[in-house]
Amino acid sequence: MTVKAAEASGPTLTYSKMRGMVAILIAFMKQRRMGLNDFIQKIATNSSYACKHPEVQSILKISQPQEPELMNANPSPPPSPSQQINLGPSSNPHAKPSDFHFLKVIGKGSFGKVLLARHKAEEQFYAVKVLQKKAILKKKEEKHIMSERNVLLKNVKHPFLVGLHFSFQTADKLYFVLDYINGGELFYHLQRERCFLEPRARFYAAEIASALGYLHSLNIVYRDLKPENILLDSQGHIVLTDFGLCKENIEHNGTTSTFCGTPEYLAPEVLHKQPYDRTVDWWCLGAVLYEMLYGLPPFYSRNTAEMYDNILNKPLQLKPNITNSARHLLEGLLQKDRTKRLGAKEDFMEIKSHIFFSPINWDDLINKKITPPFNPNVSGPSDLRHFDPEFTDEPVPNSIGQSPDSILITASVKEAAEAFLGFSYAPPVDSFL
Numbered sequence: 001m002t003v004k005a006a007e008a009s010g011p012t013l014t015y016s017k018m019r020g021m022v023a024i025l026i027a028f029m030k031q032r033r034m035g036l037n038d039f040i041q042k043i044a045t046n047s048s049y050a051c052k053h054p055e056v057q058s059i060l061k062i063s064q065p066q067e068p069e070l071m072n073a074n075p076s077p078p079p080s081p082s083q084q085i086n087l088g089p090s091s092n093p094h095a096k097p098s099d100f101h102f103l104k105v106i107g108k109g110s111f112g113k114v115l116l117a118r119h120k121a122e123e124q125f126y127a128v129k130v131l132q133k134k135a136i137l138k139k140k141e142e143k144h145i146m147s148e149r150n151v152l153l154k155n156v157k158h159p160f161l162v163g164l165h166f167s168f169q170t171a172d173k174l175y176f177v178l179d180y181i182n183g184g185e186l187f188y189h190l191q192r193e194r195c196f197l198e199p200r201a202r203f204y205a206a207e208i209a210s211a212l213g214y215l216h217s218l219n220i221v222y223r224d225l226k227p228e229n230i231l232l233d234s235q236g237h238i239v240l241t242d243f244g245l246c247k248e249n250i251e252h253n254g255t256t257s258t259f260c261g262t263p264e265y266l267a268p269e270v271l272h273k274q275p276y277d278r279t280v281d282w283w284c285l286g287a288v289l290y291e292m293l294y295g296l297p298p299f300y301s302r303n304t305a306e307m308y309d310n311i312l313n314k315p316l317q318l319k320p321n322i323t324n325s326a327r328h329l330l331e332g333l334l335q336k337d338r339t340k341r342l343g344a345k346e347d348f349m350e351i352k353s354h355i356f357f358s359p360i361n362w363d364d365l366i367n368k369k370i371t372p373p374f375n376p377n378v379s380g381p382s383d384l385r386h387f388d389p390e391f392t393d394e395p396v397p398n399s400i401g402q403s404p405d406s407i408l409i410t411a412s413v414k415e416a417a418e419a420f421l422g423f424s425y426a427p428p429v430d431s432f433l
Contacts, residue, residue, distance in 0.1 A: 095168035097401040125381040129176040151243040160211040162241040183232030183376035184386025200373040201292040207238035213348025225284035236372030264297040282343035286333025329356040
């Protein structure tokens, strides 16, 4: 049964209904931490997730990859030398883990952790994303990691995209040294407040749209917009992070076909395994805006197969507690036919000129002259109040700060090191002037 958010002025909640809602939200939060591969594996092996709809059954079949970068649920051997990715000589061969004090775990992912770290010489705080090469190669994800690095190199000038300061590697790990953002995930704030008032949701949606529009101007499709990948900085502005699923070199009318993303936010064309274009990001913006206004994604169900069926076949249902302009925007963004979706013709310009955003001065927005509707009120870099204790309570692994010469170099570690030639990066000197 599809979950619906409560009406603004509906019947009084009974205790049993409230317990049911809490159970739904807890299940939702747990699911959100799972990856797409984990979801598909669970669906494929669990009869309780069964759905008879032929389209959904087709989606749930774990097929052989149709594209080299397609997510594969089955572990596979590391790439041969001919498949290795070489981005050229390293610009920063001298950076090493021992340059940092690693202070706290502030995030976790499929291939490693994100840590708050202080550079010993600069005394500057950074978020350092530490990834295990072995785990990346096991799932054949090295192409996505290199794509993330490439996209980060292009994003340093945009105010709503996380910046890469430099990257380096050891024999068994990759290190992204990123802006430290400590206002918390949008997901964390949504968990606490359930939903946002429309002006607050509009402000966040405008900054997100600006970031997506910038990526599209670089022929990059983001593909994984969700509240977990949207951070707030210390003033309350949006910062988009995690570019691992970005697809580069997608021209205005270009398409791709990789089945990837996060289940709650997958666009119909992705589920149909059809070619899709940059409008997939506008669908995701619609899903995130809907969630900000209502507390759950638009087609959410605890039963994942039913949720996929809803995305493909169920009409969008909007309750009357939002303005007509918000309703019109959601209907445009969550249009199942991508050729009719808002943004299909003029991309970001269509979003920007929509009546819902008429209160927004876009020049002031990009220059951060609009006061954010919510201030995280952090006292400084060590203020971790907006990070989930699930992360910050975890001890920092000793291995995080090890240098290459302090570990045993095995054959598999050597192979992993060779697969990421050219990963290291340092900005040119004139970028600081």
